[in-house]
Amino acid sequence: MITAGIDVGIENIKVVVLRDGTVIASGTARSGGAGRGKAIEQTWTDTLKAAGISATDITKVVATGQGKGDVPFANDSITEPLADARVALFLYPAARSVVDVGADQIRVVSLDEHGAITEVVLNQKCAAGIGTFLRTVARRLGYTLDEMSRIGGSSDNRVVVNDACCVFAELDAINLLHDGVAWQDIARAIHRAMAVRINSVLSDKVRPAKDTTVLIGGVARNPTLIAALEERSGINFMIPDQPEFAGALGAALDAAA
Amino acid sequence: MTREYWKWPESRWTLNDIDWRKANIITAGIDIGSVSSQAVVLCDDKLYCYSNNYTSPEIGDNAKNTLDRALETTGLTIDDIQYIVGTGYGRDNIPFANATANEITSHAKGARFIFGPAVMTVVDLGGQTAKAIKLYERDRIRDFTVNDKCAVNMGYGIEVLADLLQVPIEEIGERSLSDSEDPEPVSTTCNTFATTETMGLLREGMPEHEVLASHLFAVAWRLYALIGRISPEKEVAFTGGLAKNMGIVKRLERDMKMETSMSDYDPQLAGAIGAAVVAQEMLASR
């Protein structure tokens, strides 16, 4: 059976095509604004082409993500925590929590021993936009995300920026920049501040367990952030290879269920 | 390479009508902002050349590069400039500046240069902050106010929005104005909230121009409450890069009944021009 999952995030669209539990193709594109409908269409056809199949081969398409309503060809849609839970349990059957850090949102989904969801925590507004912030700050410093993450990781300076929210962190970062503080130190400070913010969402209601927590979402591609978050939270995350596709995979799994 | 919607055009310009060699007083002003940097040269009382570009993270070289760009093709060198004053966030990082001026002062002076001496209320709409300044007796400052922490991220926030919505930043203002009535504004206090909310509206199926209207309407409200604190005159001079965003300025005119001063100059230059004016004053007082 072939199924597909499509995750329409605020920043990125992700498509995963699944045949009997194996991913046969995936694709992604910027989700943008009013042009999103077209971008979804495009990513979809591109991914199908890469998989070498046509739409009629697919048994079921399930959409998820904040823009799940914008996928006209989806047979069904599920909310994000369901997709998170599906993929986590598929990849790591022992998983008890899933943390999804995307462009805008942070979600913490707790699971019981049967895989049922026992709690979902969404970020407070002041913790919104962390992914986007990291991306735009990298751009501002003249780096790609990968570079910024690497550079931040190479610093051992202890300068700090405000950890209340992205805006405050940014203000402090500009301040430091003009004070002549080295970029890598600023990059590191930013990652650490964001880790504090994310950890604050993890601390809400139910704290994820040390060894059974899955981390997904685009930000899970950022090693320096992960290191800072692991240090701060004391959690050893299980992180899949392509964490940004996890939501889409979850949806595809749901379609196959 | 996909298009970079958030990027506004950098620029440089020279007034070819005059010969700087004949000028008596040549001063320069350099405004190193959180987002953008400008360098201008004044020959006597004329704006001779300028450059306007992104503030580079290479802070050490940024000021020099900005000035060099302004001087490109003019034949003018840094040694020909009699006095250089720096202003803006990074004013302390201009090794060759003779002095620095506070941003509030330089924007006030710059606005008077750009919009004429009748200007009594100046509002600088910058990358991070907005500053409203009330003047008296030529260019003395009577009162000023700056937006507080949770209301910052002005121009830069719009860059992020342009990026997320994939709309060219110069067009955001125009596109938001296609309807005469605005929808409910998004959060008028915090930019992070506003951005999330804006993306939500778009996702709900609201047409793009309405979404933009909703966002800029909120920014305008935020500004309205800020500007009100200094009891502004009816006529207000807007400076800074965000003054080029018609979606904000037009709303302040249309909905908040402010009259905006007009000029052919690029309002983004006001800080640098103000600094160059300060340089002139310093020369004169020596």
Add this chain to the structure above:
Amino acid sequence: MHRFKEVLDNRHEYAKNWKARTGGKVLGYFEPYTPEEVIYAASALPVRLLSRHEPDDMTDRNIYASCACARDIVNQVALGRFDYVDGITYAEACQWMRHAFISSQYFQSFSYTCDIFVPDYVDGHRSKDVMYSEMKAFKKSLEEWTSNTITDEALDHAIDVYNTNRRLMRQIYELRRADNPIVSGAEAMEMVLASQVMDKEDHNRMLQEVLKELPRRSHAGYPGPRLMLVGSPTSDANLERLVEELGAVVVIDELCTGSCYFWNEVIPQEDRLLALSLRYLGKPHCALKDNNWRRRPAHILQLYEDFNAQGVIIAKQIYCHPHGTDNPHIWKILRERIYPFHFLERDTTVPEREMKTRLEAFINLVEPVRVKLRG
């Protein structure tokens, strides 16, 4: 002089040493309406729980939209910084502090907690009855907790120590009225803050020494325009320091962690608890308790004039509602007299450049020096 800052910076160590030295109990308190003399008379050390900013990812689960002042205290408790504090007490004032009082108990277990109701209308002729009844209840519960009887002699001693402290602090503040004050705003603030986390007898001794040394201090040059600081409480002198670095001097403050803390003394009378009730009700009004008969605006103006200030900085914590509500009136009275003021919001960190620009512009506004020449 620097010793005050040392104690302030190492306040936890100070309290721990105090405990080791005396074997007494430490009672943390949240609001300046707490009748410290009673605690002192019970041989416990009253310590004001002051905030200090550290990266905070613990408090979001308990608190929402609180000022950093209250939130940081909870964070400090969560981080175990107050592990030496045996009990906590909250004397009704700001609700965010009450929240901190409640949430702190979630993170640390205390052998004693007590809240004391303080009337909202502090000046009414019936207010003292409630305050008095609360004092009695507080005294009783303290006696139970510490197993010390609070005798009249002990109360007299405590009142004496506290009054002495108040008098000495007033002397320090008086020095700032001089044209060229020998005590800077930052230093004075650190003294008051230190007094709130120390045994007052120690503090008195330190103050007496400083008062002896001070006349020998050499006057620096012209200190710049004289400013007043009004607004939400804080636990550091960073703002004062920044202002003073920029070439102005803070000559007086109206902060509940500053001058308002020690401004009035206990006027002794036979019934000690009544004397104390009246002292606390008679404190300079905080923004929250300034009801019915407004005393705060007049107090601010009085200080402004007494200390010959030239401008006011109003610094409010983000989410500080008592000041958020009181500000319009304070702005109004300052405007009526054309006293220049600048309003700013602060939280845990101050982006220095941003703040510098504003403060510098304000200082220029108060006293136009135009542009500063370099070198």
Add this chain to the structure above:
Amino acid sequence: MGIQRWEIRPLEVWAKAKEMRAKWQQSIDDAEKEHVLLAQGNCNWAVGFPALRVIEDNPVGAMMGYRSSQFSRECRAAGEILGWGREICGYQLNCWGAMYLGYQMDGSKFPMRDMVVPFPDPCDQHTKRGQAPMDYSNIPRWQGDSPLYTGPHDPERDATMIENKVGTTLDIIADIERIYGQIFDDEKFIESINLAHRVREYAAEVCLSMQHIPAPLSQKDLYSFYTLGGLTKTDPEETVELWRMLRDEVKWRVDNNIAAVGTERYRWIEAHPPPWYFLRYYRYMEKYGAICIGSQYSHMMGGPFEFKEDGSWGPRVPLNSWGERPIKTREDALRAMFGDDARGHNFKVDEVIRPYAICEFAKAYKADGAIMPLWRGGVGCTVTRKEQGLRLSEIGVRVLHYEGSQPGDRTDQDETRLLDMLDVWMESQGLRKLED
């Protein structure tokens, strides 16, 4: 598996409620023309004065936020310009913003207050509420206290606190008599207290009936009647009658399993008033078969509730029960009134100092979940809200927090996000929409 469906039926007593509401509106309009003194505040004893009308800025502010976001925004800006912060209660921002502007929502002149008699409340914003009109137009103000404390019961403290309130109020009444030359009518006041008590008894029964599955009413209904509960000022007898009728009808609905939401399969509670401008979210939840069965706040109209020794949930017998002690004098009436508010027994006290008390409420009403606002403006609305959430999740009640500015201020309310969160929350509990 099919969904259980209950019979639904409109409330019959609605007609009467509507009629009364119209009359009330009329009386307000008429009052404008009469020459009465206008007091900012909220006090039950005001009925004793022949020409004194109290207006609380709560409903005024709420109404503005609800009716015109544009006007409310203008008000807010007017306040901000004068120095108000965003942390201020939105009701105040709206109401006093209009005062600064000088006009009301409909363009008419803003009715300036003649005095301030604030409603003492643990919320600091309530306390500071009288500040704005007082500072603005130099009018007298009588601030009372709202004493509370935690810890063991101390009868002496309680007594002093109640006496303080009674005494202060007696002083205020005397002051008003002296200053404005009006004579306080004790009989009328005493009667109103007695009637209020009867309303409260009926209301308590109505609230208790919400424990029934299916719930006979929804939170929205409760709110509609809630406002009519305080109307004893206009036509006391009629109000009592209305509540009797409501009580009877609700009883009948319970006996016959008539539901407010036919598909009820999920019961949730809330905390504090909802965003008045976004009541749509109740309807939205009903699509999931989820019904809001009230909050400690809306059930306040039935007085303070508590678990009894036998494990049942019921209204607390007031300290100075009206039944036990006949009310003969002004003082008796005040004591009866304030005895009720004594520590640990009213909803506000629970909110402010006993965050775990909401668990008792949730248990009594068999709640599956709780949706709770977190407001940025107005401390009293948000204080301990997160603590309550933690306590509820400890006992297995699922909690959803959403953020906004304040019930009367939509500035920071992200409606799309709220609806999204509702979907996420419901689906994560295994529920899907029944209709769309």
